[in-house]
Amino acid sequence: MELSGTILAGPDYEPIEGRVVVEDGEITAIEEVETASSDIICPAFVNAHTHIGDSIAKEAGRGLSLDELVAPPDGLKHRLLDDASREELVAAMARSLQFMQAAGTGACIEFREGGVEGIEALQAATAGLDIESVALGRDTTDVLDIADGYGASGARDGDFSAERTATGRAGLLFGIHAGERDAHDINPALDLEPDFLVHMVHAEPLHLERVADRGTPVVVCPRSNLVTDVGVPPVADLLERTTVALGTDNVLLNSPSMFREMAVTAKLCDVTAPEVLRMATAAGAEIAGLNCGVIEPGRRARLLVLDGDSDNLAGVRDPVRAVVRRAGVNDVKNVVLQ
The missing domain is CATH 3.20.20.140 (Metal-dependent hydrolases)
Known part of the structure; x- marks a missing residue:
């Protein structure tokens, strides 16, 4: 499984454009690549x-x-x-x-x-x-x-x-x-x-x-x-x-x-x-004691995908601030819990 968009990666939730690679329920890689996706991917x-x-x-x-x-x-x-x-x-x-x-x-x-x-x-x-x-x-x-x-x-x-x-x-x-x-x-x-x-x-x-x-x-x-x-x-x-x-x-x-x-x-x-x-x-x-909460290799794939092009989130300049202060249930595009 691959999820593409703006990834709030690592313990500091640094926004990275790219994709998250998931294999057998585990995050195996975060790849920085150009993507057309406007999704915002954060930990569940x-x-x-x-x-x-x-x-x-x-x-x-x-x-x-x-x-x-x-x-x-x-x-x-x-x-x-x-x-x-x-x-x-x-x-x-x-x-x-x-x-x-x-x-x-x-x-x-x-x-x-x-x-x-x-x-x-x-x-x-x-x-x-x-x-x-x-x-x-x-x-x-x-x-x-x-x-x-x-x-x-x-x-x-x-x-x-x-x-x-x-x-x-x-x-x-x-x-x-x-x-x-x-x-x-x-x-x-x-x-x-x-x-x-x-x-x-x-x-x-x-x-x-x-x-x-x-x-x-x-x-x-x-x-x-x-x-x-x-x-x-x-x-x-x-x-x-x-x-x-x-x-x-x-x-x-x-x-x-x-x-x-x-x-x-x-x-x-x-x-x-x-x-x-x-x-x-x-x-x-x-x-x-759960191995989740951070998007990095070796963590369980428990992820939340938000529609960055929703009427609520379109035009956001700071995705972390947007997730925390602005996003809501209606912006949820996918929830991956493996």
């Missing part, structure tokens, strides 16, 4: 934080606080999940996963409620799709038998030392929410030495130092934080200290579109377009 997105279970109740809970919306065990999300049948849950998650794949997302890191049954429902929803779900279970360590790790709600909700120990022994991922409402749960979360943190809206200088000292990656979800009115994460400060990835959080609150997440992040935070694109691709892949 890695959505580094999702809760797609609440796809059963999009835009529910208007006017509720963050705790009223999602805090376990009695937040609106949890009540709705308890009331939904397995069939409803699987069908709703499958619809969200189909949308994500069509919109250029090749993988997501999913915090999946419901214990073992929740992971099994996610597996059923993913069946037949090419999008890869890195499933982090919760509620019981039994999920570690079939999940890719554990996704903790937050240190204020309980002691997750046992879960952290279990994931460490199994060589699996441990992620935890921290600093979403306030700063009080950040140090306890960092004390667990997680593989990554989610949100960190209220990170203070001490927390930033601790993140830098250990190199703990952080996933930020700016649109979700705006909807729940908790503030804006200090993305630029975090980027100076560690790997920062981008997630869309609850489908209850926002569409799982990485295009929208990138545009908001680029326009709201003091970060460059290449930094945001890396947050949406390579950074999430790094956290999840």
